[in-house]
Amino acid sequence: MSQAYRVEQDASEVEAENAEWCEALNNLLEYQGEARGVEMLRLLQDQLVAHGVSLTDATLNTPYRNTIPLHQQPGYPGNLELEQRIENMIRWNAMALVLQANEASPGLGGHIATFQSAATALEVGFNHWFKARSSNYGGDILIVQAHAAPGIYARAFLEGRLSEQQIGNFRRELKEGGGLPSYPHPRRLPEFWQLPSASMGLSTPSAIYQARFMKYLESRQLKPSNGGKVWCFIGDGEADEPEVLGTINIATREHLDNLVMVVNCNLQRLDGPVRGNGKIIQELERSYRGAGWNVIKVIWGSEWDSLLAADTEGVLQSRMDRAVDGDYQFYTVSDGKTVRDHWIDGDPRLERLMRSLNDDEIRVIRRGGHDRKKLNAAFERAAKSSGRPTVILIKTVKGEGMGRSAEGQNTAHQKKSFSPQERIEIGKHFGIPLSDQALAQAQLYRPDPQSDEMRYLQRCREALGGYLPARSSEYTPIEAPTLSLFKAALEGSEREVSTTSVFVRMLSDLMRDEAIGRYIVPIVPDEARTFGMESLFKRQGIYSSEGQKYKPVDASSLLPYREARDGQILQEGICEAGAMASFLAAGTAYANFGVPTIPFYIFYSIFGFQRVGDMIWACADAMAKGFLIGGTAGRTTLNGEGLQHQDGHSHLVASTLPNVLSYDPAFGYELAIIVREGIRRMYQQDEKIFYYLTVYNENAPMPPMRADVSEGVIRGMYRYEQDTKGSNKIHLLGSGSIMQQVLKAAAWLRERGFSVDIWSVTSYTELHRDASGAAREALLNPLSKPECYVRQLMAHEQGVVVAVSDFLKVLPASIASCFDLPFVALGTDGFGLSEGRDDLRDHFEVSARYICWAALVQTYRDARLNLEQLLAYRAELAIPEHKLDPTTL
Ligand SMILES: Cc1ncc(C[n+]2csc(CCOP(=O)(O)OP(=O)(O)O)c2C)c(N)n1
Ligand SMILES: [Mg+2]
Secondary structure: OHHHHHHHOOHHHHHHHHHHHHHHHHHHHHHHOHHHHHHHHHHHHHHHHHOOOOOHHHHHOOOOOOOOOHHHOOOOOOOHHHHHHHHHHHHHHHHHHHHHHHHHOOOOOOOOHHHHHHHHHHHHHHHHOOOOOEOOEOOOEEEOOHHHHHHHHHHHHHHOOOOHHHHHOEOOOOOOOOOEOOOOOOOOOOOOOOOOOOOOOOHHHHHHHHHHHHHHHHHOOOOOOOOOOEEEEEEOOHHHOHHHHOOHHHHHHOOOOOEEEEEEEOOEOOOOEOOOOOOHHHHHHHHHHHOOOEEEEEOEOOHHHHHHHHOOOOHHHHHHHHOOHHHHHHHHHOOHHHHHHHHHOOOHHHHHHHOOOOHHHHHHOOEHHHOHHHHHHHHHHHHHOOOOOEEEEEEOOOOOOOOOOOOOOOOHHHOOOOOHHHHHHHHHHOOOOOOHHHHHOOOOOOOOOOOHHHHHHHHHHHHOOOOOOOOOOOOOOOOOOOHHHHHHHHHOEEEEEOHHHHHHHHHHHHHHOOOOHHHEEEEEOOOOOOOOOOHHHHHHOEEOOOOOOOOOOOOOOOOOOOEEOOOOEEEOOOOHHHHHHHHHHHHOHHHHOOOOOEEEEEEEHHHOHHHHHHHHHHHHHOOOOOEEEEEOOOOOOOHHHOOOOOOOOHHHHHOOOOOEEEEOOOOHHHHHHHHHHHHHHHHHOOOOOEEEEEOOOOOEEEOOOOOOOHHHHHHOEEEEEOOOOOEEEEEEEEOHHHHHHHHHHHHHHHHOOEEEEEEEEOOHHHHHHHHHHHHHHHHHOOOOOOOOHHHHHHOOOOOEEEEEOOOOOHHHHOOHHHOOOOEEEEOOOOOOOOOOHHHHHHHOOOOHHHHHHHHHHHHHHOOOOOHHHHHHHHHHHOOOOOOOOHHHO
16 A cells, blocks of 8 residues: 555655645644644554554654754853863863873873763753752762763862862872772762762662662651752763663653763764664664653754754755764764765755855864753753653763864773873863963863852852762761560570571561661562561552552452552562662662661572672672671572572672671571671661671571670671580581581580580671781781680680581681681582482581581591591491582582
């Protein structure tokens, strides 16, 4: 049918018909408004779909031009000329500080080109949009591209927030007087950076979940409803990271109109073009629009306005749509004549249209991301958005202003050497009033505080409530609850229960507590039922910005699935990266909003440090606080689930984070002591640490707490049982679920006349840290003899030692040097596999049998058993001579 239609019409008839349809739509818009226009378009679209026509591209992409047409562009709220001068100074200083750093210490690194492309957008934001926290405003969070950090420092230098000495020590953090970290690292510059962004891709979920957490805090009345936005700048190359497009859906689901993402589309990444053969802006538009975002494209600078107005036939637009990013990058590096010829592409109509510009004018024609009027229009629309998040896709030039050797070149990203002549040219281009010699030396330039520029810059920030980025860590500390809050955990139970269920009970006790309850933020990635947490659904509710619009299927049951606007639980669905971003938001709310929320994020332990380790690293950088709870922990305790579920290594990864305290408790009261101490240290003492605790699904009787164990539990080890009978001392050290095997082994050995002391190790990692701290002291001060904690505990002990956990051998082995006694470490090295729990523990040689056997072999080697006795025990324990090595499977 459509073919017949084409054949019957010539080009002029098509044009006339197009004009008629357009006129009809224009009339509708003019007389009946936008909504009616949209309605009509939707109607026509539905008609097409009803005919079976596919519409994917047509509906998700708009033409390659600015979303905001000229007639909707607001007047500019500031002084364009002054702002340009300020921006130029900042651009110059940003470049100068990188050049100076590398001259003083070659190879130090640093980036220039990223900021030069993002500078105008950031400056429009700094002058007019980014608002600091004040008594009546919640405060914005600003996340910038990490590689633009020199520009942010350069602005803070003009603002007087950073000294010349600090700027001079860019990337020299150990220098006297302090230096500046390479990238946004709150830990390294705590009064300044709000969130880290150096690991590409993670800032998007950080921003999204921050924005959502702001709404959560308001819904739960922990923060006044006084606004605050998250502005997050990322690169177009960065958008390839799965965390970026993988998390944008939640922003629309949660109606995050307090979130503005800006993607700096300079069409280049580190190695070269982002999408040479396509158009990154169009691609991102489709993705974001498909996810329901407001998409604002800022592609063309004002110089194009008149050309586009003259483009009545759409030839210019069609050329813009046709050219690929590789072409646009080519235009950046080419002269006006070459650009003209390539652009016109033999089309006489285009040739006519472009005649209004000479070659020089063509050459300096700007991309929208360098035009403050276009950028401001986009920011204004984003700021006004209601009910949806906004993404602004700005088209820029990488290394803009850096001269021919860098601008748009594939090598721009790492460019940081310029000849004296180039420096002088760049300085003059920026209008920096320094001598040629000073420019050639890349000296910093800061005008008099009373100059027009400086007064303007300060006035703008004053009007916006203060400087940004800025991080505060002022909040009212929380008094840790008394231990008796966890009465049930302290009393223990003869009935067999798991440490997971003890934990869930504790969480519930915490949430019911008058003083602390409202600050608790439980986070689950669709695993609440696995951990027996469904009882919390009803009482505390699951947070949902929309409440619950449906009747849950289990409404009449005892424990219905209850969503509520003021729900306390964050149910993240199957998205560990998102759940970690929530942990980051909740764990840093003490700084970002002055609200000391305490997140408890519980997850399958293998899907934590291994899966989202980089996000956890970012939490450490951001000085987040809270508790990560690795559930279903251990290589053999979650026995049926097999290879990809069985975690024998998360404690090792956790130990690589210097501010993470990890514990592997065996008993409920240990958990209670650790959680209480954690709250005390983090929220009462304000220590910048967080906790990783493993809990298990194996049921066991839980002993009551003894009065004298607290210190040992916290430091990492205490004597759980001392044996005063028997001979031939054996010390068994165990942690987590494997403690049950230790208890069994002790009973077996005691029946055979051995004297067995049992030590509960709550944290091999903390013991190792303490030992390594003492060893370091001893190295620095050879005359002193600092004794580590384990040595103090074992000072008068005899016998042999077996240390075991449900993790790799290297975990218990990490404290071997603390013992002067024969020591053996057992562990679960190798891939997990599905089996019965007992068989699996035999397979990894961590069962009670193997613990006994290891103790006996050590005793034999210590010459306190003879061979005959040893072999008799071997037969009794049925230990084979040859056995498959679990690490070879
Ligand atoms: C996870 C991660 N991978 C790789 C890098 C190294 N890296 C830093 S910047 C960069 C290119 C960034 O390109 P783009 O996002 O387009 O930013 P632009 O500098 O072009 O504005 C790369 C690959 C990193 N920092 N993080
Ligand atoms: Mg880029």
